[in-house]
Amino acid sequence: MLPVATPLAYAYQFYAFPLAILAERERSRDWVLSNYVQTAYDTDPGSPVPFCFYVDDFTRSPWLETQRLTREWCLRRGDRIDALVRDAVRDGWYVYLTVNERYIPRRRAYVEDVDYPHDVLVHGCDDDTDTFAILGYDEDQMFRATTAPQESLRTAFEAMGDRPFHDTGIVLYRYDETGHYPLDVAHLADAIEEYATGANTSRHHADCTVPLDRVWGARGYEPLTEHLDAFGAGRGEANILDVQVLWEHKRLMVARAERAEELGAEVDHVLGGLRRVERQAWVLRTMVLDAMEGERDRFRSEGVPLLTEIAESERSLLPGLISGLRGLGTRREALAVPAVAHQEDL
Structure with a gap:
């Protein structure tokens, strides 16, 4: 029997499976936390995967x-x-x-x-x-x-x-027991910034594939809010996987902040807020499930504003996480530079 465990993210099985393999291996944690940062929203009504993490190739990992x-x-x-x-x-x-x-x-x-x-x-x-x-x-x-x-x-x-x-x-x-992936805090800060600003991350791979037409990162709150508001008004159904992905994204962001703090990043001032956002995302998921079985009016009056609150809270917190990561990166670089001799010491 080969080991598997429930990973931090598992809404869609195509990414849940490789993550389930890695979940049993602590050494792979930094690679997992360096990925699954960006999200992409496909507004095509017929999309089989409307809202999801963006990773160029979900099967690829150094592990x-x-x-x-x-x-x-x-x-x-x-x-x-x-x-x-x-x-x-x-x-x-x-x-x-x-x-x-x-x-x-x-x-x-x-x-x-x-x-x-x-x-x-x-x-x-x-x-x-x-x-x-x-x-x-x-x-x-x-x-x-x-x-x-x-x-x-x-x-x-x-x-x-x-x-x-x-x-x-x-x-x-x-x-792969020989895998190696040290956490690159500068890269992680850039990735979180791309999510926060809604940058098209797929353009990084434009040399080998056509960039995707999606609503990227935090900009995806707008179509997600519209979709859930329509659901609350009785115009269409909700996709529970949308809010499952939302919660998984917040869960991973908390794990990143906790790992950054372990490494010495000054992120304590945002960690509590990120944990609160994760809890709110879980509550929203529960509210969608309840509304799918009962009255939707209450969801429209309480659930949709909760999503707006999640978006606003995250918008205020992520700059602090990015700053903390970049500050840690700067300190690491300073420690890595050999000391320069003063003239009087020569």
């Missing part, structure tokens, strides 16, 4: 080895997916792939007996019970590990149903 395969290649070769997964897990690889959860026990689609192509992470294999350990959202929409018969995984991989689906391909992850 993870990766290999990529395609469904078509495996099927054309005649490889049985259950055999491939068994061999991979025995060699220390976690296996990320898309399956039809209609055939995976402890999944909502299995209970409802409907086709539902979805991504999963296989992280264990037990030949005595002929089962795989599979991480993901279960029938209660809880992110946790369950088990499934090995033959069921094969069926779920091959019998995808008639509906079109986004195929993630097959990604193999293996933890």
Whole structure:
């Protein structure tokens, strides 16, 4: 059984899975906290992922080895997916792939007996019970590990149903013990500033991919507020993952500030405020869940103003965090510069 743990962020499984692998490894913490800073809001009404963290490649990390395969290649070769997964897990690889959860026990689609192509992470294999350990959202929409018969995984991989689906391909992850990533406080300060100002972070990768058309960073509060206000007014439904991502973002920002304080950054004056913002984001998430099951008028009068308060509080706090990080960076640079001899000492 390969280790996994619930990570700091897990709304969408494509980033939850690599983070779940790293959550068990304390050495990877500085890399995690240096990423998952920027957010991107896609205002396209048909977007499958309207509000999310922005990372150029969610599979890439100095702490993870990766290999990529395609469904078509495996099927054309005649490889049985259950055999491939068994061999991979025995060699220390976690296996990320898309399956039809209609055939995976402890999944909502299995209970409802409907086709539902979805991504999963296989992280264990037990030949005595002929089962795989599979991480993901279960029938209660809880992110946790369950088990499934090995033959069921094969069926779920091959019998995808008639509906079109986004195929993630097959990604193999293996933890890299040789990984190295010291926290770069100057980079982290710049990343937080890009979030705060709404800069288009995807432009950093314009040399190899077209920049994304999104509402970036803190500017995303505006479309998120509009969406939740419309939900409160009875015009459309809320996407609970939007507010889950919001809370995860605040949770990670608190973790960054706490880590910065550990390293000597002067951020104590903003840490309490950031913790309060995280609690407010969790309350907002709870309010959305309640409103989805009951009256929405109260949410519109209380929940939407709470989101505005979160945005305003964060706007006032982040400059202090950025300043504290840059101050720590300046002190580190000063300590690294060799002392210059005075003329009278020569």
